[in-house]
Amino acid sequence: MPASLSTSLSSPGWRQRLALYWKLVRGDRPIGWLLLLWPTWWALWIAAEGVPPLWTLAVFSAGVWLTRSAGCVINDYADRWLDPHVERTKDRPLASGAVRGREALWLFAGLMLVAFALVLTMNRLTVLMSVVGVLLAASYPYLKRYTHLPQVYLGLSFGWAIPMAFAAVQDTVPVVGWVLFVANIFWATAYDTWYAMVDREDDIRAGARSTAILFGRFDLLAQALLYMAMFAALAIAGHLAGLGPYYWLALAVAVGLVLWEFSIARNRERGPCFRAFLHNHWVGMTVFIGIAAHYALPPLTRLIG
DSSP states (O other): OOHHHHHHHHSOOHHHHHHHHHHHTTTTOTHHHHHHHHHHHHHHHHHHTSSOOHHHHHHHHHHHHHHHHHHHHHHHHHTTTTGGGSTTTTTSHHHHTSSOHHHHHHHHHHHHHHHHHHHTTSOHHHHHHHHHHHHHHHHGGGGGGTOSOHHHHHHHHHHTHHHHHHHHHHSSOOHHHHHHHHHHHHHHHHHHHHHHHHSHHHHHHHTOOOHHHHHGGGHHHHHHHHHHHHHHHHHHHHHHHTOOHHHHHHHHHHHHHHHHHHHHHTTOOHHHHHHHHHHHHHHHHHHHHHHHHHHHSOOHHHHHO
16 A cells, blocks of 8 residues: 555544544443433532522533543543453544544543633632542543442542532532432442443453442342432432422332333343443433422422312
């Protein structure tokens, strides 16, 4: 192959470069952003007892996208030794060599700087708490080398926006904020275990670790316990926040949605496990609808009467 042609093929134009970066931040796969957005909105609505200040809502919504995108970049950078050996991830830009490690680090830094610039418009407590969020996001991807519990750490990382949201609205983090944070840890561990079950065999061969590997043949039982703990924490949070029938109805619907996940993933096949993971978007949205309805709609007793 002529050198000029080889160079042109290995150096894509700016549009192709942007497409690679868009793929690297999972811009074509919004599920991760949504799974991070819903619990953030749970917290904002409860903290504000309704629609939060619009700038705060905008900052946290944009921050969710930015930090999730940055998390995807640093995750792929940390997993560039693993992803080429996993069927589902071998074509990712870093795994395939289409994007270099240095480019990924610059992209990660840029995204986090924009997110931090937005946080600087919030109060001092929120800014200080954001530093912890950066450390959680940056360190999460390396956990799968040393522990079987990276999914738990994902819950910590994904859920840190919850106490930050209370800090931004109330300048403090009440007990209900920490209970919601715990609920999200259980939830993220559960849905990311569905995700890990998709890659379990590949991860074992590559030497990676996950809750799916740790739970082994007891994975479905562990999943059931995780979801039960999640709903118990959400029930406590609802009680502490004084949420009414709309919320409890939404929780009941969310339980039904989770039961459907178990029904399709009970045989532990890759496709159904991945669909169960994706389906958690509807669980988070349903809980949010219940919270928003409590503050926006008249009491059910008045409607019935």
